[in-house]
Amino acid sequence: MKGAIYEVDSGRLEMIITAPRKEDIDLQLTGRTGFRAYYGDVKDGQYIVEGSPVLRPVMGLTVSSTELTIAKVLRVDNIPKGTKVFHPEGEVVVDDGFIEWYSVEPGTYLFRFENFPYMEEEINAVVR
Structure with missing residues (x-):
């Protein structure tokens, strides 16, 4: 049997399970408050x-x-309100829909965007 354990308030999947019986899926709820079991096929990239x-x-x-020269600005638009952006200098929560960034050092720089229920996204900026 296939199933999942998910957070009731957000629908975020905690785990996807394949087990012999429904009761085995239910065992994963032991000691967890605020979670429920879903019985059926669930895939990564979904929520309840x-x-x-x-x-x-x-x-x-x-x-x-994403291909930049030194001091050329990387601009990312259409960022949903409340998105946490992890960038080379740390992290920030975006509420105005965009970020701008540049570097005076060559290299590859990772930007990660997280805001559930949206899929996480990553951008690698290459500065030459």
Whole structure:
């Protein structure tokens, strides 16, 4: 039997399970408050809405360019409000829909965007 354990408030999947019986899935709820079991096929990239699995939406980010020269600005637009952005200098929560960044040092720099239920996204900016 296939199933999942998910957080009731958000629908976020805690784990996807394949077990011999429904009771074996239920065992994963032991000691967990705020979680429920879903019985059926659930895939990575989904979450539970009103008791059914649905695909997590994509953010729809637009990026000026990931190939940059020194001091050229990387601009990322269409960032959903409340998105946590992990960037080379740390992290920030974006509420105005965009970020701008540049570097005076060559290298490859990772940007990670997280805002559940959206799918996480990553951008690698290459500065030459």
